[in-house]
Each structure stands twice: as C-alpha cells, then as structure tokens.
Amino acid sequence: MSPRFFLLAAATCCALCASLTASEITPLIDALNADDYAARQSARLELRQTLVDAPARDLRAYERELLANTGPEHDWATRDWTLRMLELVGSKSAVKPLAKLLNDEDPRVRDLARRALSAIPSSSAAAALEKAALKAPAAERDGYADALAYRAEARAVRELAALLKEESADAALALGKIGNRAAQKALVRAHESATGNFKLEVEWALLDSGYTSRAMVDFGGNEAIRTAAFAALLKQQPNDAASVLKAVLADAAHVDRGTFLRAAMDSALSETVVAMLPDLGEDEQRIVLGAIADLGLSTYEPSVLALLATASPELKPVVIRTLGLVGSAESFQPLLDLYLADGRDRDAAGALARLQAPLVDASLLATAQGDGPVEDRAAALRLLVLRNTDGVTALLNGFADAANPPALREAAFTGMEVVGDADSVRLLLAAILNNDPQKRDAQGSLKKLSAVLGVPDYQWTELYAPAMQLATDDGRRDILAILDGASGPAAAAYLQDLVIGDDTLAPEAMNSLRRWTDISGVDAWLAIATDANSTDEEVAMAKQGIIRLIRSTRVTGLYPVKVMKAAESLRALANDDAFRLELIKTYDRKLHWQTRSQILGLFPEFADDPVIGEAVTELIDRATFR
Numbered sequence: 306m307s308p309r310f311f312l313l314a315a316a317t318c319c320a321l322c323a324s325l326t327a328s329e330i331t332p333l334i335d336a337l338n339a340d341d342y343a344a345r346q347s348a349r350l351e352l353r354q355t356l357v358d359a360p361a362r363d364l365r366a367y368e369r370e371l372l373a374n375t376g377p378e379h380d381w382a383t384r385d386w387t388l389r390m391l392e393l394v395g396s397k398s399a400v401k402p403l404a405k406l407l408n409d410e411d412p413r414v415r416d417l418a419r420r421a422l423s424a425i426p427s428s429s430a431a432a433a434l435e436k437a438a439l440k441a442p443a444a445e446r447d448g449y450a451d452a453l454a455y456r457a458e459a460r461a462v463r464e465l466a467a468l469l470k471e472e473s474a475d476a477a478l479a480l481g482k483i484g485n486r487a488a489q490k491a492l493v494r495a496h497e498s499a500t501g502n503f504k505l506e507v508e509w510a511l512l513d514s515g516y517t518s519r520a521m522v523d524f525g526g527n528e529a530i531r532t533a534a535f536a537a538l539l540k541q542q543p544n545d546a547a548s549v550l551k552a553v554l555a556d557a558a559h560v561d562r563g564t565f566l567r568a569a570m571d572s573a574l575s576e577t578v579v580a581m582l583p584d585l586g587e588d589e590q591r592i593v594l595g596a597i598a599d600l601g602l603s604t605y606e607p608s609v610l611a612l613l614a615t616a617s618p619e620l621k622p623v624v625i626r627t628l629g630l631v632g633s634a635e636s637f638q639p640l641l642d643l644y645l646a647d648g649r650d651r652d653a654a655g656a657l658a659r660l661q662a663p664l665v666d667a668s669l670l671a672t673a674q675g676d677g678p679v680e681d682r683a684a685a686l687r688l689l690v691l692r693n694t695d696g697v698t699a700l701l702n703g704f705a706d707a708a709n710p711p712a713l714r715e716a717a718f719t720g721m722e723v724v725g726d727a728d729s730v731r732l733l734l735a736a737i738l739n740n741d742p743q744k745r746d747a748q749g750s751l752k753k754l755s756a757v758l759g760v761p762d763y764q765w766t767e768l769y770a771p772a773m774q775l776a777t778d779d780g781r782r783d784i785l786a787i788l789d790g791a792s793g794p795a796a797a798a799y800l801q802d803l804v805i806g807d808d809t810l811a812p813e814a815m816n817s818l819r820r821w822t823d824i825s826g827v828d829a830w831l832a833i834a835t836d837a838n839s840t841d842e843e844v845a846m847a848k849q850g851i852i853r854l855i856r857s858t859r860v861t862g863l864y865p866v867k868v869m870k871a872a873e874s875l876r877a878l879a880n881d882d883a884f885r886l887e888l889i890k891t892y893d894r895k896l897h898w899q900t901r902s903q904i905l906g907l908f909p910e911f912a913d914d915p916v917i918g919e920a921v922t923e924l925i926d927r928a929t930f931r
Contacts (some may be wrong), residue, residue, distance in 0.1 A: 338382040356394050372402045388417035397427040404433040423452035435464045450475035459483050466491035474506040481510030489516045532564040539572040563592050570596035579605050594627045603631040622652040629656025634664045658691035666694045683716035690720040698724050705732040718750040725754045734772045738780040752790030761793025785813040792823035801829035805836050824862030826854050827870040848884050856891040868903035882916045889920045901928035
C-alpha cells in the first residue's frame with residue numbers, strides 16, 4: 306500500500322479518537338476559566354442547563370468528564386464549577402473521587418467535595434462523610450456535622466455524638482433532625498454538662514427530635530424553649546400539661562403564664578382554659594380573648610358574651626372586638642344595644658360590621674325600612690353601610706328623597722360618601738341645586754363622594770355639567786363651593802373659562818381652583834396668568850396656585866406630568882424671575898426617582914438662564930447624584 310494511504314488512515318483514526326473523547330459539555334468546561342467574564346458566566350449557565358436537560362443515558366459519561374476536571378492540575382474556576390455540578394448530578398460512582406478531595410490542600414475544594422457528597426443519595430457517600438468527620442481538623446468539623454444534618458443519617462449518631470463533646474451546634478442540629486432514640490440519648494447526655502449558648506442549642510435540638518420532658522418545661526434556657534416544650538407536652542402528654550398549667554396559673558409571679566395560656570388555647574386544653582376565663586386576671590383574659598379571635602374559636606362565643614356584662618372599661622373593647630370576629634346572630638343584639646346607646650362607639654360599630662351572620666343584614670334592613678323610631682332606622686342604615694350589605698346603595702338613594710325624615714336623609718347622605726354611585730351624585734346635585742333644606746349636608750357628602758368615586762372627567766361630563774346648564778347662578782355657586790371634590794382636567798377648563806370670560810361667578814371659580822387637588826389645575830392657572838385681560842390680583846393668585854400644585858405631595862398626578870407642568874410654567878412665565886426661582890425651590894426636598902428622571906430630561910434648557918441657571922444646575926446635580 307502507498308504511504309499516502311497510511312497517512313490518510315492515521316488522520317482518520319485521530320479524528321475518530323477525538324470525537325469519542327469529546328462531548329457536548331467539553332467546550333463548556335474549557336470555557337469555565339475564559340478571560341472574558343461574560344464567556345465564563347455563559348459557560349457556567351449553559352453547562353448547568355445541559356446537565357439538567359440531559360437524558361439519563363448521558364449522565365454517567367458527563368459525571369466522568371466532570372470528575373476528570375476536579376483535580377489539582379486544573380485551575381480554581383474549573384474545579385469550583387465542576388464540583389458544584391457534581392452536587393447536582395453526582396452518583397455512587399463519584400463517591401471515591403470526591404472522598405479523596407476531602408483531603409485536598411485547598412479548603413475551598415474540601416468544602417465543595419463535602420457538599421457534593423452530602424447531596425449524593427448513597428450509603429457509601431454517608432460512610433465517607435462519617436469517616437472524614439472523625440479525622441477532620443477542628444475548624445472543619447462543623448461543616449461535616451452540617452452535611453450529616455442535611456442528610457439526617459441515623460447511622461451517623463456515633464460520629465455526631467463525638468462532635469458534641471466539642472460543643473458543635475451543627476452536630477446538635479444534625480442529631481435533632483435524625484431524631485431517633487440514640488440521637489435523643491446523645492443529646493440528653495450532652496445537655497447534662499452543657500452551658501451557655503451551647504446548652505440552648507442542645508435544648509432546641511431535643512425539641513426538634515420530638516423529645517420533651519417536664520424538666521424542659523420548667524427549666525428550659527429561655528421563654529421560647531419552655532413554651533415550645535410545653536406545646537410539645539400538650540400534644541404528647543396532655544394530662545401532664547394540664548398539671549403544669551394549673552401550677553403555673555397558681556403562681557401569680559410565674560413568667561410563663563401568658564405564653565403557656567396562649568399555647569393551651571391551641572390544644573385540647575382550650576375548654577379548660579375558657580372555663581377559667583371569669584376568674585383570670587385581666588391580662589390573662591386579654592390573652593385568652595386574643596387566642597379565641599386569632600384561632601376563630603366560635604364555640605366559645607357564649608363565654609365571651611358572658612364576660613361582656615362584667616368586663617372593665619379597659620377590657621370591654623377587647624371583648625367586643627372578639628365577638629365581632631367569632632360571634633353569630635346571638636351576639637347581634639347585645640352589640641346593637643351598645644351601638645344604639647352610643648353611636649360613636651367605634652368598637653361596637655366595627656364588631657357589628659364584621660359579624661358573620663346573614664340574619665343580621667335581614668334584621669337591619671327590616672329596621673331601616675320599617676316605621677320604627679327614626680333614630681333606630683338611621684342607626685340601622687349606618688350599620689348596613691359599614692357591613693356593605695347587598696342593595697344598600699339603592700336603599701340610600703331611596704332615602705335621599707325630601708319626603709323622608711331629616712335624620713334619615715342625613716344618614717343616607719353620609720352613607721353615600723362611602724358606597725354611593727353615579728345615581729347618588731345626581732341626587733345630591735339635585736338637592737343642592739333645588740335649594741333643599743339639607744343642602745349643606747348634601748354639599749359635604751357630594752364633595753366626599755366625588756373624591757371617592759374618582760374618574761373626575763366622567764363625573765363632570767356626565768353628571769355635573771348637565772346639571773349646571775339648567776342651574777341658577779346661586780345653584781352654580783353652591784356647586785363651585787365643592788367642585789374640587791371632582792378635581793380633573795375637564796372641570797378645571799370650565800373654571801378657567803369662567804375666570805377668563807369674566808363671568809359673574811369668576812371669584813367663586815378662582816376660589817375653587819385654589820382648593821384644586823389635581824395637577825390639571827396648572828393648565829387653568831397658566832391660562833389665567835398669561836391672559837391679557839387678567840387683573841394683577843388674578844395673575845398673582847394664579848402664580849401662587851401653580852406653586853401650590855407643584856409643591857404639594859397631596860396633589861394627584863403622575864410625577865413626570867408634574868415636572869412637565871413645572872417646565873411649561875417656567876417657559877410661559879419667563880419674565881417673572883421671582884416666580885421662577887420660587888418654583889425651582891419647590892424641589893428642595895427628597896425627589897422621587899421619576900421626578901429626578903424627568904428633571905434631567907426637561908430642565909437642562911434652563912441651565913444657562915442668567916437668573917435661575919445656577920439654581921437649576923444645582924437641582925440637576927441633585928437629580929443626578931441623588
């Protein structure tokens with residue numbers, strides 16, 4: 306055969322060998338120590354995803370390739386990531402190579418090998434960790450205890466018990482997780498001589514293991530441990546727990562009275578505790594009532610109701626709130642009596658609002674719609690609003706009619722402030738424009754309702770404007786007095802036209818704008834300030850109105866829009882240096898990030914201004930560097 310043939314065959318064999326030894330993850334491993342950070346990070350992430358997505362038939366080959374790159378001849382970046390990936394895909398086959406790395410010169414490698422072994426579900430991995438734990442330097446033994454704790458290896462009790470002699474908190478934790486009889490025995494033995502913080506760690510480990518004793522309840526190292534021990538005793542030995550609770554409550558100075566009572570309420574002893582409720586001290590009564598409320602123990606409603614009549618003024622609000630959370634129809638009348646006796650009793654009102662009893666709504670509706678005393682009907686109406694009962698808005702709107710008693714109408718108007726709708730706005734507008742005897746009540750309620758409803762432009766276009774078209778000047782004046790409740794662009798434009806058009810209601814329109822709560826008011830004020838026919842007084846008021854709207858944190862509007870309005874004002878009133886300086890000073894406060902961003906975009910044009918340029922530059926610097 307010709308030499309050329311042999312050369313070709315040799316090249317083919319080399320290529321075949323290379324293809325057999327390389328794999329999909331080879332270039333990724335090679336890039337783990339790339340000079341470019343982005344390339345290194347991309348290789349790490351892609352390698353991890355490849356291993357996650359790999360079919361089971363490929364994992365062992367990938368495992369061998371990862372192991373081949375963990376030795377000391379490789380750079381740290383490669384060893385680091387391949388060991389981390391073995392924690393993800395390592396199997397029994399990786400145990401021996403990883404166990405050798407537990408003696409590596411680099412402590413970082415030893416730690417990664419330990420972590421990888423702790424993740425491998427193999428008894429040989431556990432054995433390797435146990436063996437290494439006994440030979441490890443003192444500084445690293447907690448790491449082995451942590452690894453064994455992670456695995457909760459019952460067979461590791463002997464090694465972990467040895468670490469307890471060195472006061473290893475991780476060993477205590479591991480034994481607590483293992484939790485078998487041998488582990489508990491080792492912890493009890495360690496507890497006999499333990500002191501300080503290590504003693505507390507052992508006690509927590511005993512509790513984690515499921516162990517409890519009367520001694521831990523009585524002499525645990527802190528309140529949390531004693532309470533946890535008592536809670537365990539409640540579940541495991543309820544008779545002993547009852548004896549403990551009785552002894553604790555007999556000792557007025559016992560520091561654990563409150564916490565033990567609370568724990569007992571969440572156990573089979575709750576009935577015993579509630580039976581003691583009338584005889585407990587007020588502090589303990591609060592604890593029991595709080596537990597009844599928090600745990601929703603509605604079966605104890607009768608006991609709470611019985612306490613209502615004898616509770617002190619300080620305790621009564623707690624009793625009332627508890628009834629609101631766990632009460633039924635049985636609690637309704639006692640709570641209603643309290644509310645009717647004092648309509649300002651917020652506790653009774655809140656309890657009635659929360660009471661989960663359908664019969665309550667039916668009773669209140671019947672009272673409100675009945676022909677009983679007006680005061681009772683008004684009170685029922687207020688409670689229906691608090692409970693947000695279905696149909697209450699329509700009921701309120703029906704009571705707005707002038708034919709109803711004034712007290713009932715006042716309650717209806719007040720209820721509309723909370724649950725009113727568009728029809729409620731129309732009814733209140735009608736009461737104001739018709740000079741109703743309760744016009745003042747209607748004005749206050751309409752302003753609050755409009756603010757609650759929002760969508761001011763809709764309210765103006767669909768509700769306010771049609772009513773205003775047919776109104777007298779006196780009627781319009783009454784609406785302007787509360788129009789700021791519907792602060793928005795459309796209503797602001799209407800007020801602007803009244804002022805610029807020198808309408809007879811121009812002064813009232815100015816006053817309404819002075820109370821405006823939306824940034825749209827700036828447009829109206831700018832139009833007034835720059836109108837050739839505006840008086841000096843109107844111009845001065847307009848400028849102050851702009852300053853107020855830009856400065857106030859209570860004015861509604863997006864942060865970027867507010868800055869945009871400020872920039873428009875600086876341009877439009879370029880001849881008033883005092884105004885512009887005052888406007889810049891409105892930003893002498895902590896700035897929202899959106900405000901800073903918009904300032905950086907819009908204010909540089911003013912940086913060269915001979916008057917405000919310096920102040921603007923300082924503001925831009927603050928917006929840049931916070």
